[in-house]
Amino acid sequence: MTEQYGISGGTAREIAASVENGVTDGALGPGAALPPVRRLAGELGVSAGTVAAAYKELRDRGVVRTLGRGGTVVAAAPAVASRRPPKVPAGLRDLAGGHPDPACLPVLHPPARLEPVPGSHRAAPRLPALEEAARAWFARDGVPAGAVTFAHGALDCIGRLLATGLRPGDAVAVEDPGFHHLLDLVPALGMRMLPVEVDDEGMRPEALRPALRAGARALVCSPRGQSPLGARFTPARREALLAVLRDHPDVLVVEDDHNAEISGAPAVTLASGGLPRWAQVRTVSKHLGIDLRWAALACDPATLARHDGRMLLTSGWVSHILQTTVADLLTDPATTRLVSRAAETYTVRREALRAELARHGVDSRGVSGLNVWVPVRDESATVNGLRTRGWWTAAGTRFRIAAPPAVRVTTASLTPEEARAFARDMADTLHESEPVYGG
Numbered sequence: 001m002t003e004q005y006g007i008s009g010g011t012a013r014e015i016a017a018s019v020e021n022g023v024t025d026g027a028l029g030p031g032a033a034l035p036p037v038r039r040l041a042g043e044l045g046v047s048a049g050t051v052a053a054a055y056k057e058l059r060d061r062g063v064v065r066t067l068g069r070g071g072t073v074v075a076a077a078p079a080v081a082s083r084r085p086p087k088v089p090a091g092l093r094d095l096a097g098g099h100p101d102p103a104c105l106p107v108l109h110p111p112a113r114l115e116p117v118p119g120s121h122r123a124a125p126r127l128p129a130l131e132e133a134a135r136a137w138f139a140r141d142g143v144p145a146g147a148v149t150f151a152h153g154a155l156d157c158i159g160r161l162l163a164t165g166l167r168p169g170d171a172v173a174v175e176d177p178g179f180h181h182l183l184d185l186v187p188a189l190g191m192r193m194l195p196v197e198v199d200d201e202g203m204r205p206e207a208l209r210p211a212l213r214a215g216a217r218a219l220v221c222s223p224r225g226q227s228p229l230g231a232r233f234t235p236a237r238r239e240a241l242l243a244v245l246r247d248h249p250d251v252l253v254v255e256d257d258h259n260a261e262i263s264g265a266p267a268v269t270l271a272s273g274g275l276p277r278w279a280q281v282r283t284v285s286k287h288l289g290i291d292l293r294w295a296a297l298a299c300d301p302a303t304l305a306r307h308d309g310r311m312l313l314t315s316g317w318v319s320h321i322l323q324t325t326v327a328d329l330l331t332d333p334a335t336t337r338l339v340s341r342a343a344e345t346y347t348v349r350r351e352a353l354r355a356e357l358a359r360h361g362v363d364s365r366g367v368s369g370l371n372v373w374v375p376v377r378d379e380s381a382t383v384n385g386l387r388t389r390g391w392w393t394a395a396g397t398r399f400r401i402a403a404p405p406a407v408r409v410t411t412a413s414l415t416p417e418e419a420r421a422f423a424r425d426m427a428d429t430l431h432e433s434e435p436v437y438g439g
Helices: 012-025 037-044 048-060 128-140 154-165 180-188 205-213 235-245 301-313 320-330 333-359 379-388 416-433
Strands: 064-066 072-074 148-151 171-176 192-199 216-221 252-256 278-283 295-299 371-375 406-410
Touching (some): 012 048, 037 048, 128 148, 128 278, 128 320, 154 216, 154 252, 154 278, 154 295, 171 180, 171 205, 180 192, 205 235, 295 301, 333 371, 333 416, 379 416
Parallel strands (some): 171 192, 171 216, 252 278
Antiparallel strands (some): 148 295, 278 295, 371 406
């Protein structure tokens, strides 16, 4: 594989660019081994230090990783490549996307008229009406709302928080299994991931402690509606995590509460625990509409200053047309009632599938959110077996680092009647994929 792609260049930058081009073009796929430093140096007629510098640059930017004696290989999700989910084949019922049910979303009404702006919004980036609504939203659930700002969605916000609070090469503690886009984002920023095991109550304190001792500079977690496992914090788990985090006051703790309104779980947050460096991000895409790329951020004052300082240098502000649309929805009583009904619907559908799976002897996880996580022996066999029966599900490999194999099933639009059929097909598929030993 690697021998078929000729790495070229006479400087560290040129060598790094050659490798990156190979990754981008697909000639060097995930896991492809790069030549040893001294061998490549000899082939290119440069010093070993030049090749080592090129590999370090690629490693810092998340394109490759070093396996000790295993050498240097292309990262599983290299920062230069996009790991988009495959298209849903025609004729299959899509339970892989993790998206809300369109029938549970309000109709969007952007402002019919907006006067021209004399200049820009950099001096006043946030609409007062939306800022007030965001503060009330956080305060309702006990999140300190003294410092609030906006971003272009959860990942945009988290990426900016990490980029301004950490440096390339730093480590970030992440949930395992966890949100696949975050697992791509961290290495894209040139940072290392330290996986932390998750159970129904969220990150396990005994798994978080060694990650922090190993040098994690930041922690990203979901307090409820966690994807893909559906975990949610309990008061006891919150206290246990805070006890661990208080021994590491320099760690930036980021909560991604993207399912706040429809998770089916109460608000239990680390943000109110008195930590010196903290942030909670909330979005509206899951309960108001996926095109509303807006996020609210509550955080400590120093973190807010870093975030807004970087944003001022880039996009400057979130569109006021978007802000007006979101403000109207957040303060509309009819929309509030619709979202409340949606939360109840999602809970019924999620619990219906788990009950049907249990009836067939199939274990599952998912105490909140829009998904159910089904442990399996063989992800590929399970996904393909369900595909032959008309279902399209998500293999767990996209969501995990060291966690055991599983399949994620999105239940947002799965009716109880469909749940019965799916559970039967899942049980049959798992039975067929069990290994058979002769003798």
